[in-house]
Amino acid sequence: xxxxxxxxxxxxxxxxxYRYEGDRVADAQIRFLTGRHVEKIxxxxxxxxxxxxxxxxxxxxxxxxxxxxVRALEGCYPDLRLPCKAEIVRELTLSFELLQNHFKWxxxxxxxxxxxxxxxxxEAVEPARKVGEMIALIAGKYPHNSYALPGGITAEVxxxxxxxxxxxxxxxERHFSRNLIDVDLGEFSRCDRxxxxxxxxxDLPRAMAAILDREWQRLGRSFDRFIVFGSGGLFESGKSxxxxxxxxxxxxxxxxxxxxxxxxxxxxxxxKVYETGPLARAMLLKTPLIREAHRxxxxxxxxxxxxxxxxxxRLLLYCRHLLEEIDLSESSWExxxxxxxEAEGVxxxxxxxxxxxxxxxxxxxxxxxxxxxxxxxxxxxxxxxDDPGIAQKALIGLGGEDPVELVFKSFDVCSVCTTH
Numbered sequence: 001x002x003x004x005x006x007x008x009x010x011x012x013x014x015x016x017x018y019r020y021e022g023d024r025v026a027d028a029q030i031r032f033l034t035g036r037h038v039e040k041i042x043x044x045x046x047x048x049x050x051x052x053x054x055x056x057x058x059x060x061x062x063x064x065x066x067x068x069x070v071r072a073l074e075g076c077y078p079d080l081r082l083p084c085k086a087e088i089v090r091e092l093t094l095s096f097e098l099l100q101n102h103f104k105w106x107x108x109x110x111x112x113x114x115x116x117x118x119x120x121x122x123e124a125v126e127p128a129r130k131v132g133e134m135i136a137l138i139a140g141k142y143p144h145n146s147y148a149l150p151g152g153i154t155a156e157v158x159x160x161x162x163x164x165x166x167x168x169x170x171x172x173e174r175h176f177s178r179n180l181i182d183v184d185l186g187e188f189s190r191c192d193r194x195x196x197x198x199x200x201x202x203d204l205p206r207a208m209a210a211i212l213d214r215e216w217q218r219l220g221r222s223f224d225r226f227i228v229f230g231s232g233g234l235f236e237s238g239k240s241x242x243x244x245x246x247x248x249x250x251x252x253x254x255x256x257x258x259x260x261x262x263x264x265x266x267x268x269x270x271x272k273v274y275e276t277g278p279l280a281r282a283m284l285l286k287t288p289l290i291r292e293a294h295r296x297x298x299x300x301x302x303x304x305x306x307x308x309x310x311x312x313x314r315l316l317l318y319c320r321h322l323l324e325e326i327d328l329s330e331s332s333w334e335x336x337x338x339x340x341x342e343a344e345g346v347x348x349x350x351x352x353x354x355x356x357x358x359x360x361x362x363x364x365x366x367x368x369x370x371x372x373x374x375x376x377x378x379x380x381x382x383x384x385x386d387d388p389g390i391a392q393k394a395l396i397g398l399g400g401e402d403p404v405e406l407v408f409k410s411f412d413v414c415s416v417c418t419t420h
Contacts, residue, residue: 014380014413016395023400028392030382035263038420042370047073047339047362048149050370054358055144057372057420062143063097063135064351065372068358070148075345076362077150077336085330086152091233092165092322093135094349095315099172100131101352102278102312105412106180110305111203113406114210120179120203127175130168137161152333159328166323173316180204185313192288194296197306204309211302220301220394220407226280227269227378229357230350234318239274240283251346251357254373259382266381266389267373275299275390276354276378277411278308287314301403304410341365351375353412372420379411 019027038057042050054069055062067090074080107124135142138157147155173185181188181202191197198205198212211217224241229249231237238247249269256265266273274280279299282290289310293303340362347358354375361369381389388396391411398404 016408018395018404025395025398025404027385027388028382028395029259029261030380030389030391031259031262032264033262036420039370039372042367045367046365047076047360047367050360050367051146051149054372055146058414059143060101060414061097061351061353061356063093063139063145064349064356065358066146066148067094068347068349068356068372070150071347071349072345072358072360073339073347074150074336075347076339076343076360078340080151080336081334083152083331083334085157085327086148086332088322088326089138089153089155089157089332090148092319093139095234095319095322096131096135098350098352099312099315099319100128102308102315103127103131105352106207106305106309107203109409109412110406111207113403113409114207123175123179123203127172130172130175134165134168137164149333150339151336152331154333156332157326157328162323162326162328169316169319169323176312176316180309180312185317188310188313189317190288192292194289194292197289204306208302208306211305214403216403216406217297217302218300219398219402220304220410221298222275222390222393223273224299225272225274226283226299227274227276227355228280228284228350229276229348229355231348234314235281235350236284238284239269240280251359254357256373256377257381257383262382264381265377266383267377273381273383273389274378276375277304277352278311278354279304280354281350282307282310301407301410339365353414354378374414374420376412376414380413 015031015033017029017031018025038053042053050069055066057065104124107120111120132142138155138161139145139147140155147153177183179202181200181204183200198209226240228235228237237249239249253270255268255271259266283294287310290303290307293306297303341364343362345360349356356375357373359371360367378390380391382392383389391408394407395404398407
């Protein structure tokens with residue numbers, strides 16, 4: 001038996017073609033139905049055009065695309081120096097965008113599947129609005145800003161801007177403790193026992209308890225392989241198997257294969273698929289609570305959902321630290337010099353769904369080739385039945401009573417980033 005589901009969530013459309021044997025999923029082909037061809041649009045243009053075009057790839061992670069673009073272009077300059085203030089502001093705005101994504105994903109995508117009929121829209125909208133204001137205060141506007149450029153940032157941040165950011169950050173911190181889990185941020189970051197988390201009040205313990213009560217905690221397991229390309233700041237790069245971590249990653253070993261019937265590509269590292277995103281980042285960072293969840297339930301929906309929400313307090317504490325470190329007397333931009341007419345550069349950031357990679361090759365002063373590798377290509381790329389992708393593997397074997405949609409959406413779907 002075959003069944004097709006059209007997943008409409010956030011931006012664009014993804015189609016999942018399920019093939020059943022009895023009441024079990026024997027295969028699941030994930031297809032993205034529309035293409036936008038941003039990479040082709042960029043070819044032949046002035047490199048600076050990418051700073052205006054790429055933030056519009058996605059209305060959800062546009063800032064991540066901007067910073068990845070800037071870093072790719074900066075990689076083309078031989079002697080570029082980035083002022084510390086500019087680096088901190090970029091880290092802040094990237095972290096803010098992650099925060100906004102995590103709140104919205106949990107309350108608008110996951111919560112309704114666990115508790116149908118209950119609405120927590122306000123719990124998503126309110127912190128997202130505050131975070132958007134925080135980005136606008138130091139980046140000029142949100143979304144689709146282009147405030148970063150090779151050598152730094154265009155925005156001059158004032159003490160009043162930082163005060164406004166700090167006040168809103170405290171409001172987001174209170175929102176987290178009041179709604180998601182009633183616990184001190186630092187204490188929660190150090191928590192290493194699931195039972196301790198479940199004893200607290202909040203929507204997170206309630207959601208995780210619901211998964212345990214329904215005996216879904218081991219569903220959605222995949223290959224137990226994780227990869228993170230972004231490094232510095234809050235995250236570490238590397239790849240992780242259940243028993244081994246490798247810190248050095250070679251970008252030359254990325255391979256892409258077309259998905260039959262889809263506008264997206266499937267990405268592999270040394271011929272293998274890897275999961276990217278919050279669970280991968282937590283495994284590389286050895287986050288105590290997530291390592292405990294993984295020890296018990298593996299790379300399941302329980303571990304995946306918990307890992308993404310557990311990133312929120314780490315990000316909040318990191319942002320508080322960055323605000324204390326910023327020196328407004330420093331310059332915002334240093335002249336990088338003349339862009340070479342022949343050059344190549346790579347820009348990597350950790351977006352909400354995982355590692356985002358931009359690569360640019362410049363010839364005769366114009367873009368000869370631009371490549372974008374997105375987290376959804378890693379997680380939702382399909383393969384044949386005998387060589388499935390990450391989400392495919394998680395779906396195969398699920399029964400008729402299992403939460404198939406919850407397993408699929410635990411990876412988070414973004415069609416426009418995937419079909420750029």
